[in-house]
Amino acid sequence: MFFMLSKRTFIYLLTALGYFLFFAGNVEAARIGDISEMSIGEQTARFFSFQDPAVRYAVIGSILLGITCGLLGSFIVVRKMALVGDTLSHAVLPGVALGFMWNMTKNPIAIFIGATIAGLIGTAVVNLIKQTTRLKEDTALGMVLAGFFAVGICMITMIQQLPTGNVSGIDKFLFGQAAAIGKDDLILMATVTVLTLLIVGIFYKEFLVSSFDAGFARVAGFPVQVLHYTLMLLLAFAVVISLQAVGVVLVSAMLITPAAAAYLLTDRMHKMIWLAAGFGMLAGLVGAFFSFLGPSLPTGPFMVLGASAVFATAFFFGPKHGVTTRWWQQRSRAKRMNRENTLKSIYHVLEDRAFKGESVSLEELKIRRAESFEEAHQRARELAAHDLATFDAKKSQIYLTPDGWQRACEIVRNHRLWELYLTNAVQFAADHVHEDAEKIEHVLGDEVVREIEKRLNYATKDPHGRDIPGLRDVEKGKRMDGAPAETIGYGRRT
Amino acid sequence: MISTARQPTSALGQAGATEAPPLEIHDLTVSYHKKPVLWGIDLVVPAGKLVGIVGPNGAGKSTLIKAVMGLLPLNSGWVKIYGKSFQKNLKRVGYVPQRESVDWDFPVNVMDVVLMGRYGHLGLIKRPSKRDREIARECLDKVKMLPYSDRQISNLSGGQQQRVFLARALAQESDVYFMDEPFSGVDAATESAIITLLHELRAKGKTILVVHHDLPTARNYFDMLLLLNMRVVAFGPTEEVFTYELLQKTYGGRLTILSEVAEAVRQKV
Numbered sequence: 060m061f062f063m064l065s066k067r068t069f070i071y072l073l074t075a076l077g078y079f080l081f082f083a084g085n086v087e088a089a090r091i092g093d094i095s096e097m098s099i100g101e102q103t104a105r106f107f108s109f110q111d112p113a114v115r116y117a118v119i120g121s122i123l124l125g126i127t128c129g130l131l132g133s134f135i136v137v138r139k140m141a142l143v144g145d146t147l148s149h150a151v152l153p154g155v156a157l158g159f160m161w162n163m164t165k166n167p168i169a170i171f172i173g174a175t176i177a178g179l180i181g182t183a184v185v186n187l188i189k190q191t192t193r194l195k196e197d198t199a200l201g202m203v204l205a206g207f208f209a210v211g212i213c214m215i216t217m218i219q220q221l222p223t224g225n226v227s228g229i230d231k232f233l234f235g236q237a238a239a240i241g242k243d244d245l246i247l248m249a250t251v252t253v254l255t256l257l258i259v260g261i262f263y264k265e266f267l268v269s270s271f272d273a274g275f276a277r278v279a280g281f282p283v284q285v286l287h288y289t290l291m292l293l294l295a296f297a298v299v300i301s302l303q304a305v306g307v308v309l310v311s312a313m314l315i316t317p318a319a320a321a322y323l324l325t326d327r328m329h330k331m332i333w334l335a336a337g338f339g340m341l342a343g344l345v346g347a348f349f350s351f352l353g354p355s356l357p358t359g360p361f362m363v364l365g366a367s368a369v370f371a372t373a374f375f376f377g378p379k380h381g382v383t384t385r386w387w388q389q390r391s392r393a394k395r396m397n398r399e400n401t402l403k404s405i406y407h408v409l410e411d412r413a414f415k416g417e418s419v420s421l422e423e424l425k426i427r428r429a430e431s432f433e434e435a436h437q438r439a440r441e442l443a444a445h446d447l448a449t450f451d452a453k454k455s456q457i458y459l460t461p462d463g464w465q466r467a468c469e470i471v472r473n474h475r476l477w478e479l480y481l482t483n484a485v486q487f488a489a490d491h492v493h494e495d496a497e498k499i500e501h502v503l504g505d506e507v508v509r510e511i512e513k514r515l516n517y518a519t520k521d522p523h524g525r526d527i528p529g530l531r532d533v534e535k536g537k538r539m540d541g542a543p544a545e546t547i548g549y550g551r552r553t
Numbered sequence: 554m555i556s557t558a559r560q561p562t563s564a565l566g567q568a569g570a571t572e573a574p575p576l577e578i579h580d581l582t583v584s585y586h587k588k589p590v591l592w593g594i595d596l597v598v599p600a601g602k603l604v605g606i607v608g609p610n611g612a613g614k615s616t617l618i619k620a621v622m623g624l625l626p627l628n629s630g631w632v633k634i635y636g637k638s639f640q641k642n643l644k645r646v647g648y649v650p651q652r653e654s655v656d657w658d659f660p661v662n663v664m665d666v667v668l669m670g671r672y673g674h675l676g677l678i679k680r681p682s683k684r685d686r687e688i689a690r691e692c693l694d695k696v697k698m699l700p701y702s703d704r705q706i707s708n709l710s711g712g713q714q715q716r717v718f719l720a721r722a723l724a725q726e727s728d729v730y731f732m733d734e735p736f737s738g739v740d741a742a743t744e745s746a747i748i749t750l751l752h753e754l755r756a757k758g759k760t761i762l763v764v765h766h767d768l769p770t771a772r773n774y775f776d777m778l779l780l781l782n783m784r785v786v787a788f789g790p791t792e793e794v795f796t797y798e799l800l801q802k803t804y805g806g807r808l809t810i811l812s813e814v815a816e817a818v819r820q821k822v
Contacts, residue, residue, distance in 0.1 A: 137659055261678055268669045272655045278622045279673035279725075280643040326705035328660045 099352055106351050114351065116245055117237035117304070121343030121362065123248040124301040124313065127255050129339030131297050132318035133332045134259075134290055138270050142197060143182070145311035146204040147291075148298045150181025152211025152307050155232050159218060165229070167243045171299050178295040181207050211307070235306030235359030237347045248300045255293050259332070266290065267328055304346070306359035316366035317342060320373040323380050342366035396501045398445060401438040402467035403474070403500075404428050405448075405457060410525070418456040468528040473500040473508060475521035475528075480511050482522040489522040573636025575600050575729040575760040576621065581630035583613070583620045590616045592783050594630070601758045603751055605765045605775035605791075609804050612782040614764040615651065618731045622648060634729065644673055647727035649718050651734055657707045663717050664702040667693055670724025685724075692723040695753075697746060712743030719747060729760040737766055748774055768800070 109115055135144045154177025158170035181203050188199035215229055231239050240248075259266065269276040269283045277283045294314070301310045317338035321331045346362025375383040404427045408419045425435040439457050442448035447463030450456075459467065477496040481487040487495075503511075519527055574597050581594040590613040598604055606614045619625045621632050623639050634642040647670075670692070671685040681689075693699045696716040706714065715735055722730055735747055751761055755776075762779075765771050771778060772795050780786040780794060780803040787794040787803075 137656075139656075264672060264675070264680060265677065267661070267665075268672050271659050271661060271666070271669070272650065274619070274622075274624050274650050274654060275648055275669065275721075276672075277624060278643070278646060278648040279669075280640075280676075281672070322660065326660050326662065327665070331660050 102352050103348075106348055113238055114347075116240045116242065117347045117351065117358075118344065120240040120245055120248050120304055121237055121347040121358070122340050123245075123252045123343075124297070124304055125317070125339030125341070125343030125362075126336045127248075127252045127297045127339075128301060128310075128313040129317040129321070129335035129337070130255055130259055130332055131290070131294050132314040132316075132339070133321065133328070133335045134266060134270055135294065135314055136318040136322055137328070137331075138290075141311070141315045142200045143185075143291075144294060144298075144314045146185065146200040147178045147182060147295060148310040148314075149204045149211075149307060150207035151175070151178040151295070151298055151302065152208055152232070153177045153214055154211075155302065155307070156211055156214035156218060156229070159229055160214075163218075163221075167241070167247050170302075171247055174299040174302065175292075175295045177207065177211075178298060179292070182291060182295075208307070231306070231357075232302050233306050233308055234357035235302070235304045235309070235346075235362070237304040237350055237358035240303055244300075244303055251293075251296045251300045255297065258289065258293060262286065262289075263329070304343070304358050305362055306357065309359040309363045312363040313339060313342065313366060316363065316370050320366070320370040323370075323373040323377045326379075338366065338369045341369060394441070397438075398441055398447060399466065399470045399501055401428075401442055402447060402459075402463060403470045405459065405463075406467040406471050406528075418451075418458045421455040421457070424457065470500050472528045473503045475525065476508065476511050476515065477503065478523075479515055479518055479521050479527070483518075484514060492522065572600070573633065574598060575635055576762070577633040577636070578621065579631050579633075581617075581620060581632065582628040583616055583625055584628055589628070589783065591620065594785055596779070596785060596788060598760060598762065598777075600760050601755060602760055602776045603755045603774070604760070604762045604777045604779060605771045606762060606779045606781055607765050607768060607771050607803070608781035608786075612803075614781055615733050617781065618733055618762070618764060622646065622731060644725075645728045647722040647725040647730040649722045649730070649732040649735055652711065652715055652718060652738070654733075657709075657714060659706065661706060662702070663693065663698060663704050663706060663709070664689060666706060666717050667702075667720045667724050670721040673725060688726070689720070689724050692720040693717075695723060695750060696720045710740070712739040715739050716743055716746065719750065723750075727759070730754065730762070732761065732763045734764050734766060736763075736770075771795075 105111060106114055109118070132144070135141060151174040154173035154175065155170050156173075157177070158173030159165065161169040161173070185196070185199045185203050188194055188202070189196050215232070218229055265276075265281050265286055268279065269281055269286045273283050297314070298310050301313060305313050318331070318335040320338050321334035324334060325331050342362050342365035345365030345368075346358045346360075349361040350356040350358040373381065375381055378384060401424070404424055405419045408423045408427050409416075421432065421435045421439060424438065425432055428435065428438075439448070439450045442457065442463060443450040446460055447466060448460055449458045451458070474496045477499050478489075478492040481492040481495060482489050519529070521527055576596065576598040578594050578596040581591055581596075582589055583591040590611075594617065606617065608614055616625065620627060621639070623632075632639055634646060639646070664686075667689040668681050668685060671681050671688060675681065675685070690699060690702070693702055696719050698713060698716050698720060701709065701713065701717075706717065709717065715738075719732075719735060722732070736744055739747070751763070751774075754761055763775070765774070772791055775791055777789060778791050778794050779788045780799055782803050782805070787799045
């Protein structure tokens, strides 16, 4: 359902792009390099006004290739074919050179055909090596990648030394120049993007099942091989339309990086596809913008940097798998446990004097925890910061709030229940259970606690003979407001 | 080695008199790198039986299942599902591959996987309908995995993953099921859940072939056993083929397993 909706949205988007394209076509393209004496501010304004058809071409082209690469890249990543994408993108170079030699100009159609054929031959060679020798796929991919690329470089160098023809622009295929995108290029890019969207949209179910479990897909009657080669062909198309803007060397990053970032952020394939397409688009825009700022800056590296930045963000701050997110969660968990330990110690102090008096002094806490005065002070401030206690710095007294008292009761209760459970139900010796309870007291949920209570027949004494605080104790703490002075009045400042 | 493949017993012959047997294999040979893994297999499986396929490592148990389903090229022989070629009877076949055969980090949730069981009935292009989702939910419920339907599949235990695969096969609503080691690496609860499910399927007249690794339990779980070691050593009702002599023939000189066999046979006596 999500997929269908999004597809419709995308079709609107493409229609809008089409109009954009139409109007852009009425103006004669000026080369971006023509104007280079402007300030960065002026350049930025010029970029975002989209007045300049060259800018329009570059931006639309970058967006289109971002979408296509992100979309197909998702399948490449989940099918573990990243190296295949890399090899394919390098293997197209001889085809680009051949396409160029067709009539010694930069004819998008000739280059497209040449590059696609070269890419497919490269893939075929990989398969041939894999099937006829004992060599494994990674070796075959590595060899084909380098071999084809070397042939391509030789051919391009040769072409550049030829006296005839307009050879300007062929070197742009190595690192990409979005500004070199022409109207014909754009039409080709739009065609491939629409084709990719349609095929992936229509056969989403088939691509999904054959990517996840090819054997099962075949038994269910799906043409797994045909689907695989369709994907490879689309992949070749995507690489070829991206060459002009991203360049042969880095195009595989546009396939892999946005999809990898999306993979870190979601657990569903359809969401991953759209996220990857969005990230690809973003990276494309970033690349087009930065290469526009300087007269001869290559686009490819900036696009890949943009994509890598997106990936880095997902890597560090992703809500589920982000490294920083996890670190932050661990840190807050550790801090919470620390606070709970403080509460527990305060409870113990109060318990030792039969709950006489309202507050606990820093001195008492310090002795109880066998820590320094500074550490005790820090603990008191921690509790105060989380509204678990109020801290009177002058008198060095800590007063628990109702929340603090409740949590203290819960923690002590969890600890003692668990000790009792281990000694009674699991037959641990009474002197073996404390360490374990120290850890588990912080993580026992309500349901588990209730279950343990039931199994222990609602016992009230722990294995060491101390009372297990119950609900009534929690309530007692809350009702203390206005109680006689010798009882504990939590949450009140004296 | 002597092949003692048996014909369907008379009782079954009556039940399926009008229809060809769920699985018929004739002279099947499959090889990897010119070494035969299965050699001249002949087999006729009667309908409504729970069949265990046992044999030592490398005996070709999984290969047999994969070859039957056309996932491997055959060197010779043919396979028929209800009298027709596999390709013509796809919808009557359910498949549970080995759990290790897929990447469990794949970005799909439990429901997505079970819905894949409906794909075969949908054919190309068509998307799962509400009815398909309903069926998938029922199948998840049967393996007690309904509460997990939104969970990403890597956040499941091995046993739960196996049950998801089973639910997917149930969603295929087939007549004959091929299961590749559904009991491997699962917890006791899952194992008993699976065996209950298999018995339910059999009660509905389904035919189930299960590759099984554990010899002692094989005797209790299955109606019929196929003892396999490159060739069919024996195929018949469990009580007839689960003998020391035939098991020894199947497992050859593998001493550790032999003692296991001896133990299993002794329990039987």
